[in-house]
Amino acid sequence: MKILTWNINSVRLRAPLVIKAIQALAPDIVCLQETKCPDPQFPEKIFRDAGYEHAHFTGMKGYNGVAILSRVPFHTVDKWDRFGKADCRHAAVEVISPKFKKPVQIHNLYIPAGGDIPDVNVNEKFAHKLGFVDEMGKFFADTYTRTDPIVVVGDFNIAPLVNDVWSHKQLLDVVSHTPIEVEKLTAMQNSIGWVDAIRHFTPEPEKVYTWWSYRNKDWKASNRGRRLDHIWVTPPLKDHLKGYKILSDARDWTQPSDHVPVMIELDL
């Protein structure tokens, strides 16, 4: 089973690029973030016509929004409001796997970016981000155990490791790579023993990026990337990891997202 995650920054604008990524990678399940689309306007048909007839999404006007599209049947698990806000950042489904006795859940997550200033006293968006990550860790610990087969994917907006950013030293005070964010994300990861599936294949100190800012003249030449998008699995799935792909080419497509598609293949 192939699971793709991509922050596409407007699903209505970039649905054709999602189709292009689907044609390149042939995922079974596609998890999108930043759909920026209220549910009644979600472009379901274009994905249905491409073979992804199952969909679970939660969106709102202008901001945020997550969607799960699938060519295999799933059961909807739920969608959640997080940290007291109805901001459409978390949804989950479950699929039946012949390898496991119980269903495998897939969680799609869009963690808040957190604003520019890494100080909770002057920046409420940063406080929201840290609180959101705390709440996710508590949710996983309260709802599951580390023996449940679960996948969580999404734009976590945090690059936790030294080589998840182009310059560890220069980004220590930049939101996405500050020590407090890394501490919170690590606590969330430890909640039920999440395994970082991308680093399973490309351990430190190899540089791995999934996002390059729009504000760089030449993203490829400057290569000031960050690994903000993640795929984690619980311990029972670790031995079933078969491969991964980061489609960096997509950063060069016409009208690109600033994030690129990240995919994991699991033997389920």
Next chain:
DNA sequence: ATGGTAGGTACCCTA
């Protein structure tokens, strides 16, 4: 030290 770009929306917010 600063400002750079993008999308959605409505004249500004978030990323």
